Amino acid sequence: MIATDQNLIKSTNHEGDVLDLIPLLKRTSSPGIQYITGPNNITPAIRLTDSQRVVILPDAVSAKAQRFLRENIDITFLATLKQEIGDSGSILSLSTGINRILEIESSGRRNEVRFYYTHDQKIQIETFPYKLADNHWHKLALSLSATDLTLFVDCEQIYRRVILTLDTNFKADKISLFLGQRNREYAHFRGALQDVKIVTKSHGYLIQCPHQDTSCPTCAQHQHLQKMYEKMQSDIQDLNKKLLQAEERLLKVEQSPCHYCIYNDTMKKEGERWSPNKCTVCICKNTSVICKHRDCSVVDCRNPVYRDCCKPASDNCCIMDNNEYYNPGEKFQKSNCFYCACDNASIVCNQTSCPELNCSKDSRIYIDGECCPICNGTNFCALDHNCHVNATCVNLTTRYICQCKSGFHGNGTHCKGVTVDCSPNKEDEKPCHVNAVCTQIGHTYRCKCKDGYRGNGRWCQPVCESECKNGGRCIAPNKCECRYGYVGKYCENDINECKLGIDACQGQSECVNIPGWYYCRCKQGYDSSWHQHSMYGLQCADLNECLGEGDGHTCHPSTKCYNTDGSYECRCKYKDDCSHGCIFEGYYHENNSRWISEIDVCSDCSCKRGVVKCHQRECDCSKRKINYSCCPHCAEKRSCPHQEHSLEMSHGQKWVYECQTCECLSGEVDCWPLECPKLMCSDVVKMSGDCCPRCIDDDPCHENDQYSVINAGLIPSLCRYHGRKYRHNDHWNLHGDKCTTCKCKRGHICCSFNQTCTALERSP
Template sequence: CPLPVLLLTYCISICMHPLFFPLLFILDTSRNVKASPETAEIFFQKLRNKCEFTILVTLKQTHLNSGVILSIHHLDHRYLELESSGHRNEIRLHYRSGSHRSHTEVFPYILADDKWHRLSLAISASHLILHVDCNKIYERVVEKPFMDLPLGTTFWLGQRNTAHGYFKGIMQDVQLLVCFLPSFSCPTCNDFHGLVQKIMELQDILAKTSAKLSQAEQRMNKLDQCYCERTCTMKGTTYREFESWTDGCKNCTCMNGTVQCEALVCPLADCPLNSALTYVDGKCCKECQSVCVFEGRTYFEGQRETVYSGSGDCVLFECKDHKMQRIPKGICPALSCPESQQIPLSHSCCKVCKGHDFCTEGHNCMEHSVCRNLEDRAVCSCRDGFRALREDNAYCEDIDECAEGRHYCRENTMCVNTPGSFMCVCKTGYIRIDDYSCTEHDECVTNQHNCDENALCFNTVGGHNCVCKPGYTGNGTICKAFCKDGCRNGGACIASNVCACPQGFTGPSCETDIDECSDGFVQCDSRANCINLPGWYHCECRDGYHDNGMFSPSGESCEDIDECGTGRHSCANDTVCFNLDGGYDCRCPHGKNCTGDCIHEGKIKHNGQIWVLENDRCSVCSCQNGYVMCRRMVCDCQNPTVDLFCCPECDPRLSSQCLHQSGEFSYNSGDSWIQNCQQCRCLQGEVDCWPLPCPEVDCEFSMLPENECCPRCVSDPCQADTIRNDITKTCLDETNVVRFTGSSWIKHGTECTLCQCKNGHVCCSVDPQCLQEL
């Protein structure tokens, strides 16, 4: 069923008049929810090269289903695809960036829970915000999506194609909003507001810093007249000098910025009649509390006691207002243990099972004290390395094994007290033998020093000295090579007056750009010319050729332009245009009769003939006017005779098994495999793939090398795919104009050389999109 007219909303200041998809109830896999080519192209014309768009959808996804919400793709290139995985409980966004690389953003979230959700994914240049049910779930900085959609791009709803990515559930109100600002280009409004906000923050920081400096100057001028009081901080509270306070069972005092504590001495108390001393929760010393006397025993206020009658009935009493009063015993919970394992309690008519956890019912054990269960009650016990400050072990203090001589540290060590224990630290210049012993050693000989690799180590008694080698500067621990004239263009000084130059530069200070074109370092394809760039080069297609979209560095992706077929020739009406490799020819119709046949692998192929390679059934070749052109088979899942060996994604008969992407074998439900930097799994006929986890890259510049799955750190910002932008770093372009980081411009005197400021570095390259438009 082709989609109705696709949703598109223009806006100048706000988006208005959105249209809606009808409610779609989709559970089966025999469907084809795809926009017609005409409708899709109308929509793509509005979406191409846009910097801002928003996906809105209301959905209810079946539990454990992994399916595509919407997909905009061309062949194997997913330009914009949003999917929800119920197997891994995550939302994924697949897209392509301006570097023609595929990217996947993963958002852990349970969307496939058979409940209604409102999903919103907004992209503004490199700024992404994900809302679910009107709550902002994620906000990220991503690579700017590349929305230069080629002809033949398809739009699918609820599936990736006719065989894969089936969404199961209900979708309605699917919208893709595109805000079109004809008088502006990127950076977007979001980028502009972000820049304004950053400048405002910097201005605020500057104002606050100026105010603090002014206050500091005033204080410094009065410093000689001031008495600097040293304070102490303990458990988040600041105390003034000589101030005292109580911490548990200790009296503490702030003395010269150091907290000094000693055991609390409890005062002697004389309790009035009908009261006695006992511990109160939260206090260290005993206090007078009212008591009851019952059958010769003393009970404190609130304390309970059980009495059993002659018939075995339990009666519960509680001390209230100096009298033991009978109270309801309540309903006892059923026990899961035999009667032989049931234990009676003195304060409750309800029995408990042996091994009952009394600690979970509440205790008064403080810091450094742990609650331990006895048979019929809970008690406090000091942790190892601590001792009790009162008889019930509720308060405990650390034992200073070092001060009390209760340690095992031997000679050449220093005892250091730690909470609950101690440690023996080797003196400077000594090496550890075991936990308690150390011996002297020569750090220089054993290579256990902290000298820089470009420093000399000199052993001393109990230590060593480091001195930088000639040609290096530093304190010996850190020595840096010194280059008198410095190193330019990203070069690094690696030895005395020796610069290691980055690729593309040479000279004592890396000041000279290597002309790879004239020096013969580069061999461009015969269909391309070598164009030198600062630090790099580019193979640009010659006249009569254009790039096929793969943008090979050596120009191998340059292909002939059919001037005759495209009408880009100048032949007169009385001649016939004949296309040539890199040009065309105008020939008289009365000339030699040419068949245009081809010879391929020693066999004659007729002009216009199409065949499949014998050793590669997935490649199709054709003979056109004497030229053989081969390409991979295009998978048209609408064609009932499509070869499922080459196009496994078109197999509509998958049920509990899944076909591997190569088409050579199948997987059973639950099997896992790795394919194209993705971890894939087959579950009940559904193939769910997610990006392989990569180690975190914590650096300013990183890149993703070809044929690798994880990014690497690089020192050259011009080679980087990802940069942490710092707007305080600027660049000077070739005309001495200041450029902010992240900004780009066309190099003066060129048409397609695009330069960008990357954290203070100028990086230039040829814009492939510009080349296509020439």
């Protein structure tokens, strides 16, 4: 068990650093920024109004915030805020260009607090349902300890989540820290901010709420304690191992007699050897010192001459100190710079003579293994060389080398010509890539990638000026091949299979489009015991509202409910003596009456013979009386710029961006996570560009043959499009779009951008 003693916890809780952001702002007069007095009279507060403002911290502050994230696993973001009702805006953001790296956002439209972060270079989001935009002051704390994320509001813990690991090795060149906005253009916060801080210590929220409970360690403290415990365990194991080894050595000493020798008042160990002089060798053996004369090597000289320890015999041969011997007149090299000869038992040595140098001593270089120095910058090739005529002499710092010229091979002193040309070899393989130009140069060739390609010539890759998006790949210069579900020159547009009528939803289901894909949802009055989009709606079964399934029934108590396919009927219990009105939301409604739902003011409801039907109100912007909350696009208000493309989104318009549903209201954009269908299958795939995972067997456009095994015989093999029938593997162009090719695949229409299309290039 890991210890959680408070003293140990406190020992792991460093003091940490606090980055108080508002005082670090450059205090200049700027539209949309006003310094005010907040709940804390000691620290400054700012009111943010105009959306044209830019509240950005100095680069040094941004760099320090990034360092905080890199070096700490316990970090807390604090803010005291007062947000206008209905406003959606960023409280704090680390961004590069239009891309956010880390952001805390409050949405007054959906009453959510959102935490954006990056994991594996992809944006992630945690959404906390909570209403901050109520025009009242609140204390907000978002505490991150390793992967444990906790939200505090007004000193109360509201949510606690486990998230993925944050990316802290930021690769972007320019990262800016913003207050009250995501970047220079988007997510402007309207309201007031005070005490916006980044704290790097455990329980950092105590700065804001000092009376909060800290009896439990944070996740980071827990990890630190666990590492300490594991280190203690490892240290104990090492100590036990060393103790056991010491005991074994001690036991051997105790079991063996203690033998040693004393020589000249010095203790010698058993078996130890030493030489008191050049000619004597001694050894300690069984407590006794045994010394003897050093052995002399046997030489086969006719009259050898011994030196040092060995007695002289004759004055004919020579023997060195290392017992090497030489015959009279024999020459040898004693070292790199000395040449010697045996002369009547005497060794005569002469030093190698070096040529004079015309450079100063400071400019001379001494080469390891050479006797004579050289001048720095010596042209060895000009002095002398033995390079082949088809080789090039190359000067190095201390010598020269020979390299065979292009078209020849060898060691440089011998070079043999070879012939390599641009024609295919014996295996019919060309030396250069198919998208490279081969140029013959003498006996060899050179490969160079064609325009629009990059590489070394043997391998060339096409270049697209803009990145192919959503899983598309660049297959030719500025030509992208899009995977199924996307079209456009750079695969930037999602195919709306539902709108184009190329979905395969069957039975009692309807098509719902999502980026890169679609799914089939059971119609009202139907449901599926399996996940709704499985088998493309073939599993949608009737709900028995009379038994309370679905939303139940609305029959008057004087009638009896009878289930029908997709609906139900209310019949009189006693002949015609009954009411055909409806009981809905706790109220009685007359037969054939119409009203607006009290729960959903944008729903028009009607009662017909006991059955209530509700549908979203149609928006006719030409009418005088319009409920703008239900039809926001009818209001003549400011539009919103798209986050990335040069598009203006009208007031009330919704779109999908970065796997979020975005909405423009009064010139401001609010985005929330895209709702994905619930999956109940084991084989799930999520391809590049997809926002939601999908079941492999639900996607016949996927290259997995599992679909044909599972759904064979359930989905018709013919495809119908614009009044025509197509067989399996038939191809055709999408109606009105020559650049999109569709394919019939087991009764399903799969469309993708045609990489050979030139219609875009011809269009004005």
